[in-house]
Amino acid sequence: CVKLMMPNNKEMPRFSARWIAVVVLIFVVSGVFFFCEYLIYFPTILKCAWPKISHVRGGEGIDGRPMDSTLRAMVLSDTHLLGAVGGHWFDKLRREWQMERAFQTALWLLRPEIVFILGDIFDEGKWSSQKDWEDDVRRFHRMFRHTTDTELVVLVGNHDIGFHYEMDWFKLQRFEKVFNATSTRIVTKKGVNFLLVNSVALHGDGCPICQSVERELIKLSRDLNCSLQQRSLVPLTGCSAPQHYPLYRVSDAGCTGQDAAPPEERHLLFREKYDVLSKEASQRLLQWFKPRLILSGHTHSGCEVLHDNKYPEISVPSFNWRNRNNPSFILASFSAGSYALSKCFLPEESTVIAVYCSAGACLLFLFLAHCLWMKGLLQCFSLCLLGKHKSL
Numbered sequence: 001c002v003k004l005m006m007p008n009n010k011e012m013p014r015f016s017a018r019w020i021a022v023v024v025l026i027f028v029v030s031g032v033f034f035f036c037e038y039l040i041y042f043p044t045i046l047k048c049a050w051p052k053i054s055h056v057r058g059g060e061g062i063d064g065r066p067m068d069s070t071l072r073a074m075v076l077s078d079t080h081l082l083g084a085v086g087g088h089w090f091d092k093l094r095r096e097w098q099m100e101r102a103f104q105t106a107l108w109l110l111r112p113e114i115v116f117i118l119g120d121i122f123d124e125g126k127w128s129s130q131k132d133w134e135d136d137v138r139r140f141h142r143m144f145r146h147t148t149d150t151e152l153v154v155l156v157g158n159h160d161i162g163f164h165y166e167m168d169w170f171k172l173q174r175f176e177k178v179f180n181a182t183s184t185r186i187v188t189k190k191g192v193n194f195l196l197v198n199s200v201a202l203h204g205d206g207c208p209i210c211q212s213v214e215r216e217l218i219k220l221s222r223d224l225n226c227s228l229q230q231r232s233l234v235p236l237t238g239c240s241a242p243q244h245y246p247l248y249r250v251s252d253a254g255c256t257g258q259d260a261a262p263p264e265e266r267h268l269l270f271r272e273k274y275d276v277l278s279k280e281a282s283q284r285l286l287q288w289f290k291p292r293l294i295l296s297g298h299t300h301s302g303c304e305v306l307h308d309n310k311y312p313e314i315s316v317p318s319f320n321w322r323n324r325n326n327p328s329f330i331l332a333s334f335s336a337g338s339y340a341l342s343k344c345f346l347p348e349e350s351t352v353i354a355v356y357c358s359a360g361a362c363l364l365f366l367f368l369a370h371c372l373w374m375k376g377l378l379q380c381f382s383l384c385l386l387g388k389h390k391s392l
């Protein structure tokens with residue numbers, strides 16, 4: 001009986017140590033995963049704050065937030081939800097999870113009153129079948145769900161309906177039906193006007209969609225007192241123009257900052273009607289509306305440009321980690337007469353990968369140490385070395 005009991009008594013500590021190792025392993029792996037995929041967005045976005053407009057009537061509230069006279073607008077761009085054809089399923093899953101967590105955390109922490117997405121919502125809207133389109137739209141609504149306190153305004157981009165030569169009424173109307181609005185219109189909130197433009201249709205070649213958009217723009221420019229001259233007489237007017245294509249600029253050579261285009265790409269010349277709007281279309285927009293601020297996407301990189309020494313434009317980088325290591329969005333405080341901007345950077349992909357790699361290296365080290373300890377290999381190893389030493 002005593003002999004039979006002995007092996008069990010000897011195995012008990014091995015069994016317990018193995019289970020402790022498994023529990024530690026599960027705890028560490030799930031902790032790292034939870035941090036990298038969920039928690040990391042909170043400290044990063046908590047560092048961001050709404051910019052203050054110092055001379056707004058009413059000033060700040062008790063908690064430092066702008067008071068009700070200020071409109072809190074969040075601006076992001078180029079989400080490029082992968083479609084059914086391009087991209088690996090894991091890439092799709094990961095990018096959409098990242099964007100969903102970033103957006104939902106930003107909504108919860110920052111509570112914007114209006115959110116603009118500056119086009120290229122979908123990567124394959126330009127060619128997707130009706131079934132694939134509906135699937136893309138369903139995932140978009142899940143990712144960018146929001147309460148009625150926040151208004152979501154979506155602009156059209158070339159990946160949503162195709163470049164000018166691919167665009168047709170079917171794709172445009174399909175997009176407008178999903179987002180329940182025409183792509184060229186004025187949105188007014190708290191007395192602040194935003195001119196939304198279907199910039200894909202500003203080709204100026206007289207195509208039916210281009211003609212329709214131009215007619216609408218002429219009508220809007222007449223209806224709105226957006227000119228600088230009128231603004232100086234009536235300070236409570238003035239519009240901002242979020243759109244997909246940037247106004248014409250030669251290249252990104254003058255762009256600076258941590259999210260500007262890489263140095264080797266900055267000097268590449270932009271092609272009119274492809275990378276940026278044509279010179280003519282850009283001038284027409286500026287002359288008709290004299291916007292106090294232009295916000296654009298499409299280039300996937302950040303930039304600040306001043307057109308004609310008086311019209312500032314901000315290029316908003318892509319919100320998708322597939323396009324950037326460091327996506328970001330713009331926080332804008334608008335009053336009817338003024339505005340202030342700040343940029344909110346999201347967790348860098350390289351940081352997340354570094355955390356996973358460090359955790360993996362630590363676990364590998366612990367696993368090896370555990371194996372060596374359990375199997376007594378250290379002792380074996382030293383005995384072997386000793387044996388070799390003696391034989392020498």
Ligand SMILES: [Zn+2]
Nearest residue numbers: 120157158298
């Ligand atoms: Zn684009």
